[in-house]
Every structure is written in structure tokens, then in C-alpha cells.
Amino acid sequence: MPKRIIPVSSGKGGVGKTTVATNFALSLSRYAPTLLVDLDTGTSSVRNTIGVPIERDLYHFFRKGLRLDECITRLPSSWNPDGLYSDFGFVAAPLHLIEDVTNFGPEKKARLCAAINELPADYIVLDMKAGLDSNVVDFLPWSNSGILVFTPHLPSATLAASDIVKAILFRKLRIVFSPSSPFYNQVKDPRTTTLLVNDLLDEVEDVYEEGLPNLDAFLVDLASALGPHPVLEQVARTVEHFRVHYVLNSFNGVEEAFDTAVKPFVENLVSTVSERMTLTNLGWIVKSDEIHLGNCRKRPVLLSPRDGHAVHHATRGEKALDALIRETTGLAIEPKKLKPVLPVPSRPDPESALARELDSLNRMYHRKGDRDDPRDNFDYLTARALHLLTHARPSEFGTPRLCGPAEILRSFFPADGRTPPA
Ligand SMILES: Nc1ncnc2c1ncn2[C@@H]1O[C@H](COP(=O)(O)OP(=O)(O)OP(=O)(O)O)[C@@H](O)[C@H]1O
Ligand SMILES: [Mg+2]
Numbered sequence: 001m002p003k004r005i006i007p008v009s010s011g012k013g014g015v016g017k018t019t020v021a022t023n024f025a026l027s028l029s030r031y032a033p034t035l036l037v038d039l040d041t042g043t044s045s046v047r048n049t050i051g052v053p054i055e056r057d058l059y060h061f062f063r064k065g066l067r068l069d070e071c072i073t074r075l076p077s078s079w080n081p082d083g084l085y086s087d088f089g090f091v092a093a094p095l096h097l098i099e100d101v102t103n104f105g106p107e108k109k110a111r112l113c114a115a116i117n118e119l120p121a122d123y124i125v126l127d128m129k130a131g132l133d134s135n136v137v138d139f140l141p142w143s144n145s146g147i148l149v150f151t152p153h154l155p156s157a158t159l160a161a162s163d164i165v166k167a168i169l170f171r172k173l174r175i176v177f178s179p180s181s182p183f184y185n186q187v188k189d190p191r192t193t194t195l196l197v198n199d200l201l202d203e204v205e206d207v208y209e210e211g212l213p214n215l216d217a218f219l220v221d222l223a224s225a226l227g228p229h230p231v232l233e234q235v236a237r238t239v240e241h242f243r244v245h246y247v248l249n250s251f252n253g254v255e256e257a258f259d260t261a262v263k264p265f266v267e268n269l270v271s272t273v274s275e276r277m278t279l280t281n282l283g284w285i286v287k288s289d290e291i292h293l294g295n296c297r298k299r300p301v302l303l304s305p306r307d308g309h310a311v312h313h314a315t316r317g318e319k320a321l322d323a324l325i326r327e328t329t330g331l332a333i334e335p336k337k338l339k340p341v342l343p344v345p346s347r348p349d350p351e352s353a354l355a356r357e358l359d360s361l362n363r364m365y366h367r368k369g370d371r372d373d374p375r376d377n378f379d380y381l382t383a384r385a386l387h388l389l390t391h392a393r394p395s396e397f398g399t400p401r402l403c404g405p406a407e408i409l410r411s412f413f414p415a416d417g418r419t420p421p422a
Contacts, residue, residue, distance in 0.1 A: 003032075004389055005116065005124045006398035007039075007139055007146035011160025013130030015151045016249035018045035019291060019300075020381075021127035023374075024147070026302045027382040029088035032122035035072065036090040039139060040129040041102045047092040051298025052076055057092035061115065062101045062108060068115035079303060089121070109138060113402040123389070132160070137167045141399035142408060144243035147282065147385075150265065151249045152257045158265040165244055166273045169215060170205055175405045176235065177201060182413040183231050196225060207272055215239050215274045231412060242277040243396045244269065245388075247381060251284035254362055262357050280388075281360055283380045291374050301374050 008021035018040070025036035038046035038058070047054055056071040072089040080086060094101050100108070116124060116139075126146075128136050140146055145168065150161040177183060177197045184190035200221055204212040212218050219236050226232065246265070248257050266279065285291070294301040388397040403411075 001117065002035075002119055002124045002400070003122045004394065004398040004400060005126065005141075005402060006385070007126040007128050007141070008149060009128035009136060009140065009146060009161075009164055010130065010149045010157060011132055011164050012150075012154065012157035015149050015154055015157045016285065017130075017149050018049055018127050019295060020147070020149050020247055020249060020285060021125050022046060022049050022300045023302045023378045024381060024385070025090070025123075025125035026085055026088055026300060027378045028123050028125065028385065029085055031382070031386060033087040033120070034089075034123040034125065035119055035121040036088070036125045036127060037116060037119075038091060038093040038127050039135075040127055041093045041104070041135075042097070042129055043093075045093075046090055046127055047095070049295050049298060049300055050075075050090065050303075052079060054092045057094055058112075059094040059098065059101055061091075061112070062094075062104070063098075068112075068118070069120055075303075079299075085303070087121075104135070109135065110404055113139070113404065117401045132163060132167050134171075137164075137171050138404075139402060140164070140168050141395075142168060142172045142403065143238065143241065143395040143399075144397055145245055146398055148244065148246040149249050150246065150261055152252055152260040153250050153287075155260050155264060158261050159268050161246065162265050162268040162273065165242070165269060165277070166205075169239065169242065169273065170201070172238065172408060173201060173235065175408045176231070176412050178405075181409060186229070186231070187226065193226065197222065200225075214270070214272055216276060234412060239274050240276045241395070242274070243280060244277055245280045245282050245397060247282050248284035250287035251377075252287055254358075257284065258358055263354060266354050266357055279357060280384075281357065282384045283377060285377045285381070286374055288374045302378060 008017050008024065010017050022036060025034050028034040036046060040046075041058060047057070052073060052075060054073050056066060056073075058071065060066045061068050061071050068091060071091050073092060074089050075085055080088075104112070116126075126139055128139065130136075145165055148161040148164060150158045175181070177194075179194050179198070184194055187193045200212065200218055203209045204215060204218040212221065216239070219232070219239065222235075223232055248261055251257055262281075269277070269279075288301070290304065291301045294304045297304075385397070394400050
């Protein structure tokens with residue numbers, strides 16, 4: 001069973017999900033067994049990026065009854081002469097469009113989620129398809145964003161990336177407050193409360209309605225309508241503890257990346273979702289001909305020789321890694337104190353979140369020196385991710401398992417009637 005499943009998504013297409021997911025999974029596999037699963041079942045991106053022979057893929061899982069671990073492709077030794085990537089494997093998406101394999105329904109989705117939860121690797125990286133439909137959102141963690149990719153070159157993609165955060169939180173809220181939820185057994189007037197809560201959710205989800213701008217305002221309204229309730233507190237914590245992790249692809253300098261990508265991303269997040277989430281920039285990947293050529297030749301940049309030889313990067317000691325991460329993120333040595341659950345501010349204020357992001361970008365930029373090698377970028381991303389994987393709570397980055405609605409409801413309303421954990 002995997003220690004962690006980490007989806008790489010973007011909402012919009014063509015921003016570099018497959019490039020980031022593939023090289024990130026390769027890089028992670030130098031530290032622990034890692035599998036990449038291609039969930040872009042429409043265009044099967046990974047098989048177009050890693051040109052090795054593939055004997056079995058998701059088609060065999062869905063149509064031929066094979067287990068998912070029987071559909072793993074490993075790199076042949078000619079692709080891995082130094083053995084650096086022996087712990088890497090991938091599950092390819094089907095070759096061509098086959099309607100019920102490409103656009104699978106709820107039953108197939110549940111089967112696939114269960115099979116991913118059983119895959120034999122420490123880390124599983126998911127390369128997601130573009131879009132925000134349930135075949136994307138249902139594979140995302142529900143307490144953090146996984147890795148979001150966006151780029152200064154496609155400003156509209158930054159809004160799609162922040163909409164992923166909204167989609168994850170709304171999926172969870174719709175489940176917790178669905179009309180059949182046990183929540184309504186715990187309130188005075190179940191019928192009126194069901195209507196009230198779902199009306200408020202509709203209003204806040206609808207960006208054309210200006211009455212309730214974001215989830216912070218929704219929570220204030222809900223608390224004043226229903227009074228104190230442990231589930232409301234837990235929902236408030238869900239929003240407060242939500243972690244957003246992002247990577248800037250095709251990076252072209254701090255100022256441009258900040259103005260055209262980070263700023264609209266943070267502003268949209270704050271105004272339509274919440275200003276109470278924690279944002280983490282996991283680094284950037286420079287715009288590089290080597291990356292693009294690698295993709296065109298179906299040999300990812302990390303598997304392409306540099307100066308005629310594959311380069312083995314020294315792994316940094318844990319202490320050094322810790323210092324590097326603290327230096328570039330401005331993390332405090334002491335763990336952060338928990339923020340109060342309620343009340344929350346009623347009007348979004350993106351200024352302080354923006355100042356923190358710019359500060360962290362500048363710090364990262366100043367330590368990089370004049371090297372702009374995409375391999376170093378993937379090293380940095382991997383170091384940051386490993387730090388989170390080993391130091392942060394599992395709910396902060398990725399997910400130990402993909403959960404369906406029933407599991408999410410159970411975590412909020414345990415069968416033994418205990419108050420749900422905060
Ligand atoms: N850092 C980069 N430098 C140069 N070219 C890049 C970089 N990242 C991605 N590309 C190129 O941009 C194109 C899109 O990249 P990629 O396929 O990874 O995006 P995607 O988000 O997975 O797209 P889709 O939504 O279609 O799955 C590819 O041609 C790729 O080679
Ligand atoms: Mg892709």
C-alpha cells in the first residue's frame with residue numbers, strides 16, 4: 001500500500017502537468033519506490049512522453065480483468081544504465097479512445113481508486129487530465145491540493161488552478177451537507193436546515209452571486225444561522241488547514257511570474273475560496289528547450305544524458321535540506337500555532353497572502369545563483385516534496401488513500417457517535 005498518492009493537476013490543459021508529473025516521479029523514485037499513473041485517459045500523455053514498449057495499460061485493467069499492478073511498465077535497462085531509476089514504474093492510459101475506458105463512470109472510477117490505493121509503491125504520482133469534472137476532482141486529496149501546475153505563459157490557467165481548490169472544498173462540503181447526511185439528525189429542524197445550508201452553498205459556489213463572496217463568508221453566515229456545532233467547527237478547520245501546493249512551469253523570472261501567474265492565482269483564491277489557507281510554492285521549472293526536446297523525443301529530460309552522461313545528483317543530508325527549505329520559505333523553526341476557528345473576516349483581503357508569496361519567490365530566486373538547469377529545478381521540487389512527505393501530517397500533502405463519499409462522510413460522522421476529530 002502506498003504511503004502517499006500525489007496528484008499533479010492544473011485545471012487547464014497544456015501547462016506542463018505531464019512534464020512535471022513524469023520528471024517528478026522519476027526524481028522521487030531515486031529515494032523510494034514510485035509509480036506514475038496516467039489518468040489522462042483521453043490522450044494518454046505519459047506513453048507519449050516515455051517512449052518505452054508498453055505491454056499492458058489501463059485497458060487491460062478495465063477490459064481484461066488484470067490487476068493494476070500487473071499493468072505496470074518498468075524502464076528497460078538501456079534506459080536506465082546506471083540503475084538510478086530501477087524503482088520507477090508507470091501505468092499507461094489506453095492507446096486510443098474507447099468510450100467507457102476513456103470516460104469511465106462511477107463504478108469504474110471506484111474500482112480504479114481502490115486499485116490505486118493498493119499499488120505496491122511508497123509514492124504514487126497521478127498525471128491528471130485537464131478539466132474540473134468529477135473524473136479529475138474525485139482523484140484529488142480532500143484536505144490539500146496535491147501539486148497544482150500553472151505557468152506565466154498561460155494566464156487563464158492560473159484561474160483554473162485556483163478553481164481546483166474550490167472544487168475540492170465544495171466536493172467535500174456537498175458530501176458533508178448532502179440531504180442524507182447524519183448532520184441533519186443532530187440539528188433542531190432538519191428540513192429547514194437542509195434547505196438553508198444547501199441554499200447558502202449554492203450561493204457561495206455561484207461566482208455571479210455577490211452576496212456570499214467566499215467560504216469564509218459562508219461559514220460566518222452558517223454559524224450565525226445554526227449556532228455553535230462541532231461539525232461547523234470541523235468544516236471551518238477543513239478550510240483553515242487546507243494546504244495549496246503549486247509549481248510554476250516555464251518560469252521566466254520572479255517579476256513576470258509574480259505578475260502574470262502568482263498574483264492572479266492568489267487573488268482568485270482569496271476572493272472566491274478563502275484567505276485562510278496555507279500556500280506553498282514548491283519551486284519552478286524553467287522554460288527549457290531540453291525539456292521540450294525530451295518530450296518530443298519521448299525521453300524525459302531526467303532520462304536524457306547531460307554532456308553525454310547521465311548525472312547523478314548528490315542527495316542532500318536531511319539537516320541541509322531542512323536548512324535550505326527554511327531559508328527559501330521563511331518557515332519558522334517553531335511549528336505554527338493553530339489559528340482560531342471562528343469568527344472569520346467577512347471581506348477577503350489578498351494583500352498579506354500576496355506579500356508572503358512574493359517574499360518566498362524572491363528568496364528562492366536569490367539562492368539559485370546563475371544556474372538555470374531544469375534538472376536542478378526537479379531536484380529542488382523533489383527535496384521540497386520529500387520534506388513535506390516526511391515531516392508534515394499526511395493530510396497536508398497528497399493523500400494516503402483516495403476516498404469516496406462514504407469514507408468522507410464516515411470521517412465527519414463516525415458510526416460510534418463520537419464527536420469528529422478537529
Ligand atoms: N518547462 C518547459 N519548457 C519547455 N517546454 C515545456 C515545458 N513544460 C512543458 N513544455 C511543453 O509544453 C507542452 C505541454 O506540456 P505537457 O504535455 O507537459 O502539458 P500538460 O499540462 O500535461 O498538457 P495536457 O493538458 O494536454 O495533458 C509540451 O509540448 C511540452 O514539451
Ligand atoms: Mg498531460
